[in-house]
Amino acid sequence: MKILIVGAGGVGSAAVRIAARRSFFDTLVVADYDPARPAALVAAVGDPRLVAAQVDASSSESVAALIREHDITHVLNAVDPRFVMPIFEGAFAGGATYLDMAMSLSKPHPTSPHELTGVKLGDEQFAVADEWEAAGRLALVGIGVEPGLSDVFARYAEDELFSEIDELGVRDGANLVVAGYDFAPSFSIWTTIEECLNPPVIYEKDRGWYTTAPFSEPETFDFPEGIGPVECVNVEHEEVLLMPRWTSAKRVTFKYGLGDEFIEVLKTLHKLGLDSTTPLSVKGVQVSPRDVVAAALPDPATLGDRMSGKTCAGVWVTGTGKDGQPRSTYLYHVVDNEQTMAEYSSQAVVWQTAINPVIALELLATGAWSGKGVLGPEAFPAGPFLSLLAADAPIGYGSPWGMEEKPLA
Amino acid sequence: MKILIVGAGGVGSAAVRIAARRSFFDTLVVADYDPARPAALVAAVGDPRLVAAQVDASSSESVAALIREHDITHVLNAVDPRFVMPIFEGAFAGGATYLDMAMSLSKPHPTSPHELTGVKLGDEQFAVADEWEAAGRLALVGIGVEPGLSDVFARYAEDELFSEIDELGVRDGANLVVAGYDFAPSFSIWTTIEECLNPPVIYEKDRGWYTTAPFSEPETFDFPEGIGPVECVNVEHEEVLLMPRWTSAKRVTFKYGLGDEFIEVLKTLHKLGLDSTTPLSVKGVQVSPRDVVAAALPDPATLGDRMSGKTCAGVWVTGTGKDGQPRSTYLYHVVDNEQTMAEYSSQAVVWQTAINPVIALELLATGAWSGKGVLGPEAFPAGPFLSLLAADAPIGYGSPWGMEEKPLA
Incomplete structure (x- = not known):
C-alpha cells in the first residue's frame, strides 16, 4: 500500500505519527501547500517509508499528478472541507482509493433554511457514486472520529x-x-x-x-x-x-x-x-x-x-x-x-480524529474491509475495526472503547 | 460670540442645528478634517451666521490658526476623545474659551488596574488648570449630557x-x-x-x-x-x-x-x-x-x-x-x-449630547455663567441651565427634565 496524506496540519501530522508505528504500508507521502511543514514532520518522525511533498489541494490536477508520481494506491484527505471536491476528483483521476474525514459542504435552502435541506453534506460526492462503483473503485467518506x-x-x-x-x-x-x-x-x-x-x-x-x-x-x-x-x-x-x-x-x-x-x-x-x-x-x-x-x-x-x-x-x-x-x-x-x-x-x-483513518487504511490493506462506490464507515463490518482499535500494541492500537447502559426514558 | 465647533459628525452636526435656532452668537464656524462634511451641513441648515472650514483636530497649531483666522471666542470640541489634548491646547494658544463633552483619556494602573487608578480621565487637562486660571481663561470640560x-x-x-x-x-x-x-x-x-x-x-x-x-x-x-x-x-x-x-x-x-x-x-x-x-x-x-x-x-x-x-x-x-x-x-x-x-x-x-454645550455657550454669552481655570459643569449655578433647558421656545430649548422620588433603602 502506498499512501498519500494531503495536509500536514494537526490531523495529518497525527495520522503520520500513528501510521509510522504500523507495518501495513510501504510508502507514505505527506504533502502540503507549504512544503516546509511535511519536510519538518518527516524529519521529526524519522521513518524511511515517509516522503515529504508539495501539493495544491485546490487543484485536482495537482493531486492526480502527485498520485501518479509516487504510484499512490490510497489518498487520505486531511485538509479543511473546502478542499474535499478537488482531492476527491484528483484521487479518481489518479486511480487511487479515496478517504476523508469530512464530506463536501452543504448549502442552506434558499428560502426555508431552518426547515428544509438545500445541498446536503456529501451530496456532491454521492452524486458521482455510480461512476466510482462502475469503475470498481472505493471512496470511503467520513472516516475520522465524528463522522467515522x-x-x-x-x-x-x-x-x-x-x-x-x-x-x-x-x-x-x-x-x-x-x-x-x-x-x-x-x-x-x-x-x-x-x-x-x-x-x-x-x-x-x-x-x-x-x-x-x-x-x-x-x-x-x-x-x-x-x-x-x-x-x-x-x-x-x-x-x-x-x-x-x-x-x-x-x-x-x-x-x-x-x-x-x-x-x-x-x-x-x-x-x-x-x-x-x-x-x-x-x-x-x-x-x-x-x-x-x-x-x-x-x-x-x-x-x-x-x-x-x-x-x-x-x-x-x-x-x-x-x-x-x-x-x-x-x-x-x-x-x-x-x-x-x-x-x-x-x-x-486531533489525535482522536487521526487514529480512525489509519485503522481503516490497515483494514483495507489486510482485506478485512473492501468495497466499491462512495461508502460510509457503516457500510463495513464493525467488529474488525473495533478490535483493532482496542487491542494492545503491537496487534492493535491500544485505545479502548466503552459501552454504558443509560436509564430508559 | 464667535464659536468654532471642531467636528461635523453626529454630535457636531446636531449642535449646529440646535444653535441655529438661537440668537446668542454672531458666527459659528464648523470645521472637520473632511471639508465636505461641514460644507454639506452649512448648505443644509442655511443660516448666514454659519461658516464651513477644514481643520486637523490632531494638531493644536491647526486649531489655533483657525481660531485666529475667524477671531473665535469659544471652541467646542465635538470629535472623539483621542483629540481632546490638541484641541484643548490649540484653544489656549489661540486665546479662546474651550468646551468639550469628554475629557482627556485614562491609562490603567500598570500593575493593579482593577484596584488602583493610573492616569485618570481629565488628568492631563487638570494638570494645567493653574495656567488657565492665571491667564484668566476658562476651559469648561465635560459639558455634554453625561458628563454635562x-x-x-x-x-x-x-x-x-x-x-x-x-x-x-x-x-x-x-x-x-x-x-x-x-x-x-x-x-x-x-x-x-x-x-x-x-x-x-x-x-x-x-x-x-x-x-x-x-x-x-x-x-x-x-x-x-x-x-x-x-x-x-x-x-x-x-x-x-x-x-x-x-x-x-x-x-x-x-x-x-x-x-x-x-x-x-x-x-x-x-x-x-x-x-x-x-x-x-x-x-x-x-x-x-x-x-x-x-x-x-x-x-x-x-x-x-x-x-x-x-x-x-x-x-x-x-x-x-x-x-x-x-x-x-x-x-x-x-x-x-x-x-x-x-x-x-x-x-x-446624539441630540441629547449636543443640546447641553449649546445651552452652556448661551449662558456664557449672557454672562449667567462665568469662570476661569479648568472647571466642570458643577462649578456653575444649576438654576439658569435647567430653566433654559426646560422653558418653551423661543425663551428656552423646550426639553423638560424630571425628578422622581425613589423608595428608601
Missing part, C-alpha cells in the same frame, strides 16, 4: 446489540481546558463556526432529512469517565447523512457538547456578523471577519501542552435490544489529552 | 434638595431599538468598548478614587417614562472625576444601563481579543480587531430613521433632604427618538 468511529458504533449497534433502533443520537462532549487563556477552542474556530451556524440536519424515517435553527433542542448529556454533564445542541454533521443510508434507524441526530459558554460566543459572533466569510472594507484593507476571529485566537494545534482533560465521541442508541426489551446504550471512545501528548505529541481532539 | 447635564443635576441636588449627600449615582438607560438588525448599537461601538472595558472608577470620600473590574456591581435600575428596568454596571466615566471636585458627596458612581445582551456582547468581544486596537496579521493584511467589529456593524449615525424608543440620563441622589429626613431622588432627562428625528433630523442619543 461514530458510524462504526452505529453499525455495531445494529448488528450486535439491537433488533430495532428508534434513534441513533451522536453525542460529542469534553471537559478539556486550556491553561492561561480566557477562551481557547481546542479545535479550529473557522470549522466550528461553519458546523454550528449552518442549519442542523435531522433524519426521520417518515419525513426524510430536514433542518432546524442553529442550537436547537438543547439537552444536557451525561458523558462517561468523569467528563460529566455538558450542554449539547443540534449541529449539522455528516453522520446524519451517512447512517440512514446503511442502517434502519428511525431517527438520526447529532448533538455537540459545546457548553453554554461556547454557544453564547458563537451566537454573539453571528449577531455581530463576525462569523461572515465575506470580506469587509476596514480602513482601506479587505478582510473577512471570520478570518480575523481565527487570527485573534491561539492556534489550537499549539495548545496541547497547556490543555488538560478528556474528550468523548460516541453514539447514544435507543430502541429494542436483541432480547426484545427496551434498551438505551451509549457506545463511546474517550481520549485523555495527557496520554496523547505523552505518547504522540498530539493533542487529544 | 448629569453634573448640573448634581449641583442642583446639593444646592436645592439635600443637606447631606451619601451618593451621587449617575444612571443612564434606554429602551431604544433599531428595526431590521439583530444587533445595532445606537452609539459608536468603538467608544462603547473603550468606556466599558476600561476599569470603572469609583470615588469615596474616605478612600479617594479607586477602580474595579469591568461590569462590576450589576444593578437593575428602574428608569422613568416607560423605559422601565435595565441592567446597569459600573463604567469608567467623567462624572466620577468631576463631581467630587465641586460637591461634598461621600460617594460618586457611574452605572451604564447596557442591558444583559450588550454586556454579554462586550464580555465576549474581550474574551476573544476582538476589543483590541493592536493590529493583527490576517492573511497578509494588518488590521485591528476593534476596527473590524465597528466595520461589521451598521453606522449608528445612519440609524435614526430605523430607531424607536427613549433614552434617559440622570443622577440618583441619596442622603438627607433639606428637611433632615432620608431622601432618594432621581433627577433625569428623557429624550424620545421620534421627536428629535422629526424636529432636528438627529437621533436621540
